[in-house]
Amino acid sequence: MTCCDELTLMMYSDGELDEGRRREVVVHVGQCGRCASLLAALEIEARVVAMALRGEDATAVVGIDLQPRRDHLPPVGRVAAAGALVALVTAALRFLVESAGLSPLAALPDWMNPFRDEGRSNLFFNAAVYLVREGEAIMSSVITFAGLSATAVLVLSFISTAAKHVHVRGRSGVACMVLLGMLLGVGTADALEVRRSEGSLTIPSGETVDDTLIALAETVQVDGNVTGDLIALGRRVRVRGMVRGNLITAARDVEIDGAVEGSILQFGQTLVTRGQTSGNLYAFGQTITVPSGARVGGNATTFSETTTIEGAVGHDVTSFGRELDLGGMVSRRVNAYGERVDIRAGARIDGGLTAHVPDRENVRVDPGATIGGVTRIEVSERAPSRFVTVRYYVRQVIRLAAAFLTGWIFFRLVPGAAAIRLDSGGALLTALGAGAIAACATPILAIVIGITIVGLPLAVFALVLWAILLYLAKILLAVSVGRAIVGSSGAGIAGALMVGLVLIIVAVNVPYVGGLVNVLLTVTGLGAAVIEGTRWYRGSGSVPAGV
């Protein structure tokens, strides 16, 4: 037999050679000094590696406790301190806001507060109305965006795979990337154009952007034409040209002097719509003005402190805010929810006027104004603070009992769900991020897949599951919080659940910040559930049967 190669000797040393080959090696090594010394060196080497690896156990592994997470959880003292800090900061903020003369903000009607039940229902209602009217356009945008995203993901995956498998290097690799990048760029250029600038961004009057334009800058000025939708974000946005699609803006000051053939959705502090709008106007801002000479072809729906309409509105005006000041023409009805309604001389309302105000005296209709339909003034009495009513506490107890019962049954059925841990900042942030994605993406995906008849049951199932998870989210979180307080050795899951639920229900009822806390806790719990579900799915898929 010729000398053994190193691989054979290593396999012999590891006891992995078959019987026939092993005998050959034994005979040869007995006769060959070189192979014998090589084998001895290999055996020493294996022992050295094993010792190095095992020697680490004594120093590196000792001190790592498998269940140390509870030690890192905030003790009762820290939770109490955090609660006190939140209360202190809230009180300080309230004092500052009131001292600065901004108390009217706090006195806004409840239905404007998105963290109150009424506010949420109004937002939901208007969102539903918007979806019904603009649903088709939104769906088109969503589908286009989803298609582009999928294309981008596919191309990037292809680039990544090609780089790994084809071993593209140097110039050829760069050329390949650039070519694919260009292909991707050409593919998206026809669908969407993004322009951004740190200072001022202007679309000059002679220029026409052939499709949807997204403009991002400190100051955005559009004097030219946009044939698709225009989405403009910045500190100041001014549109003087023509937009053939919808216009969506978010800026401190928004001025629209040009023509918009679609609808306008705008967010900002000061919003002025002087031009001609064929569709609807949805405006969220502190001051909203539709001056004389301006025209909104559809409905005008505003959420603001002051809404002033001196121009013409083709359909209804619906105003949510402190004050509606109307001096223009409205072809249909006016619905105002607020503190004051002022219908000035020269105003004309072809339909009726309905005003929801706290005092009848707060509605002033000038004798020079014309109202074609019925004028109704509905006085809404401000309800006493919820904290002084027995009903509120009864509701909270029922809420607590329902959540506890649901949680207790759920954890009996799915004991693994109680293992969710959120005991570090990283885990909390991860859960928050995952929850935000799940909370937003699920309904969108459900709508997308629900378009088809085949996908409709799946979409309904997804939405039902989503709703159930939203309810369970805070319950899942409650166990994690409860364990942080009482530990796992206390009253078990039931005790931890009860403690956690009580804390969470108190937290979500804190004035002013309770709504935000509610949203954050729900989203975090949802994210934790999604992460745990994913882990469980992967875990059950990767552990082989019988193991």
Add this chain to the structure above:
Amino acid sequence: MAVAAARMGPDEDFAELFEAHRVRVIGLCRRLLGSGEQAEDAAHEVFLRAHRRRQDFDRSRSFSSWVLTIATNYCVDVLRRRSTEARIFGTDAAEQVAVTPGEVGPLGILLLHERQQELRDAIHSLPHKYRVPLVLSVYHDQTYDEIGRALGVPRSHVALLIFRARQQLRRSLSPTLDTDGRRQ
């Protein structure tokens, strides 16, 4: 023995049983993943998986072997997920080159010079596809067949991967040593 009785026992007994093997689990995860921090997380995950699957535990096998196999599977999954290429341990053509006799020396000398930390660092620096089979063989005492099943490759390829791992270790350690094994 209490261990045998506890195999199918209540949660507290299971946790106690797992606790008795935690050092081995963390040690294996640490070697396979190349990170102590991740090893701790991995050990928790292994504990949860083992807990979920405790009814599947075969009484005829040792608990240690069972739980370390779960740890191996979990770590291999983690490494696969980390890589965009699913077959990270696959039969790469680069492994199939002819095996030539080489000099064995530096690692043995390292022992004499008590430079084990350098060796550990070098092992942790190995690519996953080399480090994992080496650790499973040398540290976890698994056979080539067992490693092959865990990684989804034939046993002959396992031998090549371990061989390459040891070759690469020698290469990475050689520059720091002179011919007498002393650090330069």
